[in-house]
Amino acid sequence: MTNNIKQLLENTINKIYSDIIDDQQVNFTVERPNNDKYGDFSSNIALKLASVIKKNPILIAENIVEEIKDKNKMIEKIEIVKPGFINFFIKDSYFQNIVEDVLSENRNYKKTNFGKNKKVQVEFVSANPTGPLTIGHGRQAVLGDTISRILEWNGYEVTREYYFNDAGRQMRLLGESVYARYMELLGEKLKIPKDGYEGGYIKDIAKLFLENYGEKYRNNQSEKIFIDFSTEYMLRSIKSTLKKLNIIHDAYFNEKTLYDNGKIDEILKKLEQKGSTYESEGAIWFKTTEFGAEKDRVLVKSSGEPTYRLPDIAYHAQKLEQDYDQIIDIFGADHHATYPDVVSALKLMDYDTSKIKVLLHQFVTLVRKNKKIKMSTRKGDFITLDELISIAGSDVVRYFFIMRNMGSHLNFDIELAQKETDENPVYYLQYAHARISNVIKHSKLKEIGSFEDGNIELLKEKEEIDILKVISEFEETMELCFTTLEPMYLANYLHKLATYFHKFYQRHRVVTENKELSKSRLKLIKSIKIIFSNCLNILGIEAPENM
RNA sequence: GCGCACGUAGCUCAGUUGGAUAGAGUGACGGAUUCCGGUUCCGUAGGCCGAGGGUUCAAAUCCUUCCGUGCGUACCA
Known part of the structure; x- marks a missing residue:
């Protein structure tokens, strides 16, 4: 949707200003303004263009609008405002039609094939089996699995891998x-x-x-x-x-394999041949300073035992030798200093490291009544992930772990997680879904019958159009999740969808004496239900029919 | 010390590549809802976006200095 407008504008300026801008990139945006008096979409294109062609932005805007006016049938009107923004107002009919699209595509609504069945490996958790998984691992587990689901939604073939070491x-x-x-x-x-x-x-x-x-x-x-x-x-x-948590890895890779198949030796030899290693104090060092690191690092200890760094390099070399099109590693923030070394080593050996994408996530602090709960892994003095799941349930745990962006610290409020009330955001979402199911069930009791012939043109109330607009955001939200591999956007989106549904529900009745209107509204809520269910599914959270 | 993050409402956090009056949730206070599920909705209060300086039509966003917090800085993973 946003992309359509953007494309339209792009074509337009290429046509009118082709002589002036030739191949210069104009970095303009199209966004959905938060204030609806600025329309459904708004662009700063004229402002951006103004600095390039040295003209009054309002004038530029007028030229652009003149060109697109009346040419696009989904646009109701276009306005030019103050500094030079161009605001687009979209026809209701466009939004109404979304209902039919959602109903007919159902589970596949706006599913993409960006991935074209390319193979991607996602490595996550990878905790050595020295103890139960912690809450921190939990965040990584949920992130990894959700990211995998997002990739699958976009047509990738995903392998979820767990790397561990049972030696050492x-x-x-x-x-x-x-x-x-x-x-x-x-x-x-x-x-x-x-x-x-x-x-x-x-x-x-x-x-x-x-x-x-x-x-x-x-x-x-x-x-x-x-x-x-x-x-x-x-x-x-x-x-x-x-x-x-509904998470199943496809492969468990044991570090030991790399010793058995000679990969460790092979890599060490290659690095030596490149002249990037040296011996000192009985250890073999990697010249990481040559790649901008502060210090050189040890690859093989004086005991003859490699540090974790060497197998890490070997492991990634092996990953790149397999036929994956992309490799995604998910690490805790404490690893941020180590992976650049791995990448440098691989580059040195002429591996295509552009296939590797590393995602770092911050830690989790368990909180109760605004007080941090201190934990120590070694002493066994901690709440395990397993315990957390049994206290709060899988759905809540999954949602909580992705509702903040992975780059920021997460405070997990254990008391809130246990509440089965409106304070708990997961119930707010699931309730909306259950409520819709209930209304549909109710419509059957009232003998509304099949609503396939419902007329979407009857959906004219503000709350109805508003929620259709939210549905129209689904596509770009998913695209954002995909390009950033950040599931948080989907969590936020779901909350917004629930809010708009509840607002609608509060003001309008779905099932009434007016059979025609009832049918069209049933169509509306059915399409909302599909979006809910699709989104929850991507997040690995259940979409309950009743609660 | 150095490196990488982060600092937005009382609290937990959003804020896409700089955009128009900085937004949610929660807590507080006040209202609504005879109804398809009261796990819902609406309103009010609450902010010098950590501090100073700079860049421009426009800065929470970019640059710089300072303050504060976290992580890293192992021949641990």
């Missing part, structure tokens, strides 16, 4: 911590290792271990089985938590 120091500590609890269950004195894990889940694993293996591993701390058993347990638990 952290996992060793996990095994030792479980061992300590195991020995405790066998009546020994508890000796939790230094920096070990103290959360209650360790006891659960130990207990299950005991049930499976009895006393067989008494005094066998070094047994790898503690790590393997714990890893398997934690991965199962993580998957089950994600499933509660």
Whole structure:
């Protein structure tokens, strides 16, 4: 819609001012003004043009309007205002027609094929299985899955991938911590290792271990089985938590693969050949300063063990060798310093890094009555994602995690999340959907019958046209979500849609003695319902028929 | 110290590439709704957009300095 107007203006100035502007880009905008006295759409094109061709913007505006006047049948009138804005007023009939479009396209309304079935991999969560997922992981999980859904809506083929490492120091500590609890269950004195894990889940694993293996591993701390058993347990638990949020990864990629298939060595060798590494103090360093970093980084520790950086590079090299058209990584803000190194290394080896897109999200603070709840992962002193889901429910958790833009800190108000009242924005949305379902049900009782023949031209009330305008924004909202990969816009949009529906509902009855009008309004609310349902579906939130 | 974010109503946050009177929700106060679900709607109050300077027709938005907060600055991931 906005794009149509923009195109119209673009064509117009190319026609009238072709000699003056030739191939100069005029960076004008078309937007929906917040004040409706400025029309449905407004453009600053004349103001922008004024600085290029040194003419009075009002005059330019007049020339443009003269050219498009009466040529577009959806435009009711055009006004030129003060500094030089051009304001467009659209005919009601245009908005009324949207109802028919929505009803006929239904689930596919304004679905796009921008992706043309291109393959995109979205990597998210990727927490090592040392403990239950935290609230922070939750935000990433929901973001990753919602972004995947947005991509799918736009015709991409998405692979959701989870990267983890079940080797290394952290996992060793996990095994030792479980061992300590195991020995405790066998009546020994508890000796939790230094920096070990103290959360209650360790006891659960130990207990299950005991049930499976009895006393067989008494005094066998070094047994790898503690790590393997714990890893398997934690991965199962993580998957089950994600499933509660309706999130299922297509692939779990273990870092170990990169050692087994020689990728780590290969990459290290390549970097050495490029002369970008050197040895110092027994470690192998990567000359990151050559790419603008403050300091060089260690790739291989003096112990001979690589740091996380080297496998990260190898992993991404491998991703780029597969036939993905795009790679999306979702990381917490604490990773913002590390990924540029990965990209530099890949560039150095002539990989096409333009395929990689990194999205960083800020952290989550759990809040109760305006007070921060402090948490410590190691001590196990935290509310897990799993607990949060059981307290607040999947729909609320999903909505809360994407209702703020990912770049800003999120305060998760645990009390608000539990409220099943109008204070909770999720219920506000779902209630609107349920209400529509109910009205349609009611219309059947009143024997309105089929409303397929409802006349959309009867939708003339301000509240009706207003909500149709909101529906017309769906397309550009989705496009914004797609280009920015920021689901927040859709959350805000849904709230707006609900507001306008409730406003309409408050002032006008759908089912009345007037059968013709009832039918047209039923058509209207049915189309609203479809938009709700489509949007909620993209957000992975249920659209209930009743509540 | 340095790097990257951020600072908008009492609170939580929107504000597309600079645009016309800076908006929502929530809290506070006051109203509406005999009705298809009172989990709804309407109104009022609340702001020098962290502070100063600059750029231009136009700045919450861009540049600069300062103040404040968060994250990073590991041979942890």
